[in-house]
Amino acid sequence: MKQVKPIWFKGIVTIKVTGHYPERFFDLFARHGIPVWSIAKKSEVDCIADIYLSDLSQIRRLRRQTHYKFSFIRKSGLPFFYQRIKKYRQLLISFMIACLVFLYFTQSILFIDINGVPVERAEQLITSLDNYDIKRGKLKYLMDKPDQIQAKILADYPDILWVGIVPDGITYRIEVITKKQAPMKEKSQRIHLYAKKDGVISKMLVAKGRPLVEVNDFVKKGQMLVTGDLNELEQKDNDQAKRFVEIEAEIFATTWYEAKITVPLEGLFQIETGSFKDKYYLKIGSFQLPIWGFGSTDFSHEKVVSNQSQLIIANWTFPLSILTNTHKEVEMISQERSEEEAITIGLEQARQNLLRKLDSMSSIIDEKILHQSAKNGKVNLHVYFTVNENIVNTIESSQGD
Amino acid sequence: MRKLRTIFEKIKNSKANQLVATHLELPRITMIGDIHVYIENHRGIVRFTTNEIILNISHGFLNIKGSNLVIKMLLTSEILIEGKLTALEMDQLTTKNEVKS
Numbered sequence: 001m002k003q004v005k006p007i008w009f010k011g012i013v014t015i016k017v018t019g020h021y022p023e024r025f026f027d028l029f030a031r032h033g034i035p036v037w038s039i040a041k042k043s044e045v046d047c048i049a050d051i052y053l054s055d056l057s058q059i060r061r062l063r064r065q066t067h068y069k070f071s072f073i074r075k076s077g078l079p080f081f082y083q084r085i086k087k088y089r090q091l092l093i094s095f096m097i098a099c100l101v102f103l104y105f106t107q108s109i110l111f112i113d114i115n116g117v118p119v120e121r122a123e124q125l126i127t128s129l130d131n132y133d134i135k136r137g138k139l140k141y142l143m144d145k146p147d148q149i150q151a152k153i154l155a156d157y158p159d160i161l162w163v164g165i166v167p168d169g170i171t172y173r174i175e176v177i178t179k180k181q182a183p184m185k186e187k188s189q190r191i192h193l194y195a196k197k198d199g200v201i202s203k204m205l206v207a208k209g210r211p212l213v214e215v216n217d218f219v220k221k222g223q224m225l226v227t228g229d230l231n232e233l234e235q236k237d238n239d240q241a242k243r244f245v246e247i248e249a250e251i252f253a254t255t256w257y258e259a260k261i262t263v264p265l266e267g268l269f270q271i272e273t274g275s276f277k278d279k280y281y282l283k284i285g286s287f288q289l290p291i292w293g294f295g296s297t298d299f300s301h302e303k304v305v306s307n308q309s310q311l312i313i314a315n316w317t318f319p320l321s322i323l324t325n326t327h328k329e330v331e332m333i334s335q336e337r338s339e340e341e342a343i344t345i346g347l348e349q350a351r352q353n354l355l356r357k358l359d360s361m362s363s364i365i366d367e368k369i370l371h372q373s374a375k376n377g378k379v380n381l382h383v384y385f386t387v388n389e390n391i392v393n394t395i396e397s398s399q400g401d
Numbered sequence: 402m403r404k405l406r407t408i409f410e411k412i413k414n415s416k417a418n419q420l421v422a423t424h425l426e427l428p429r430i431t432m433i434g435d436i437h438v439y440i441e442n443h444r445g446i447v448r449f450t451t452n453e454i455i456l457n458i459s460h461g462f463l464n465i466k467g468s469n470l471v472i473k474m475l476l477t478s479e480i481l482i483e484g485k486l487t488a489l490e491m492d493q494l495t496t497k498n499e500v501k502s
Binding site for chain 1: 445446448449450451470471472473474475476477
């Protein structure tokens with residue numbers, strides 16, 4: 001059995017043969033070795049059949065010897081398809097160009113986005129990327145792989161710590177992290193150190209400079225502690241300029257503080273019960289128009305928290321604002337304290353107040369109640385604190401010189 | 402279909418069949434149910450209508466009856482007919498002259 005399915009590429013013509021006994025005509029084809037298929041009889045004198053386009057000239061020659069007439073009914077196959085397409089050539093060409101342009105734009109780099117460096121640096125990077133053949137409008141396939149580019153950039157710029165390249169669609173995204181140079185330590189120009197407070201030196205740490213005091217010395221406020229002038233002896237000749245060193249030193253001293261505290265024996269607390277009521281007002285200037293939450297609250301004690309929402313456009317504040325007042329119920333609880341409790345609370349308060357004033361290196365080493373009295377339901381305390389703290393004046397100054 | 406074809410090839414290549422094909426020139430008729438008939442060694446179409454096809458064969462006519470008959474393929478000695486087949490008749494002719502008509 002031979003190939004039954006017609007070949008589409010060759011071009012197929014459906015012909016109609018008219019005449020008496022049209023089947024004889026097809027029989028003639030068969031005798032001449034012309035393939036014919038799908039022969040169907042439409043009427044007594046009509047017959048349709050499919051033939052190849054290439055056989056058509058031979059069929060015409062055969063027809064001349066007979067009395068049959070034939071006409072074309074349908075044409076299909078590649079040659080006819082090509083002819084039909086020819087009409088739309090301009091449209092097709094423009095469509096293909098559009099596809100190519102679209103492909104080009106999607107497969108190329110249109111933006112180079114550099115993050116993490118200042119503009120001048122980014123410009124510099126772009127010129128070096130140019131040298132690596134990475135330009136705007138270049139196809140991605142024609143460029144090196146991102147990791148190769150990364151290695152190149154890192155080799156060319158020693159001050160870049162890390163560079164990450166992500167070809168993100170049409171954008172070539174480059175993240176740069178430059179090596180952070182440790183900021184130069186600001187050199188303190190202090191050449192003399194002075195005491196900030198009165199005290200007894202407890203510890204001295206002098207890295208640079210010449211100490212003028214010793215541990216256990218009593219110093220007064222403003223007294224020179226360390227000097228940058230290393231020469232002990234006064235030099236007579238002025239032509240040699242005095243050389244000073246910058247001082248690096250920390251001096252700890254014991255200092256004293258007094259504090260007077262009054263603690264009531266009856267403490268009064270406020271405790272929120274949790275129940276609250278919101279009231280909303282429309283505020284125009286100083287006028288408040290209640291818009292929601294009417295009536296007064298039935299709380300015996302209450303705390304009001306106001307929250308004003310305002311519309312601010314640039315520098316201009318919208319004159320209308322919505323004010324929310326949250327009325328929170330509070331319960332007043334009074335507590336009786338004994339005298340000892342009051343003293344403990346008072347001392348703790350005094351300690352906190354003092355430490356808040358001093359720097360973090362300071363510590364209280366001793367405390368002593370000098371005087372204590374209970375009067376009118378209050379305890380009065382007079383406390384004396386001994387503190388160990390840094391007495392070097394940390395404020396930058398060019399005093400002395 | 403391919404399997405069928407290989408079977409046909411085997412039959413065709415067997416000695417008895419080669420004898421048939423070369424010397425006796427008898428038609429080989431292959432039918433698939435009543436929808437499809439494939440005839441080798443025919444000698445041309447005598448009559449073709451939608452209900453009847455008469456083929457020339459070596460010693461007479463082959464009369465194929467049915468409805469909606471369509472010649473799916475026509476080659477020099479092969480023909481493939483599709484449609485609803487009802488009958489296949491052989492008309493033996495004695496004189497060779499009449500066969501060639």
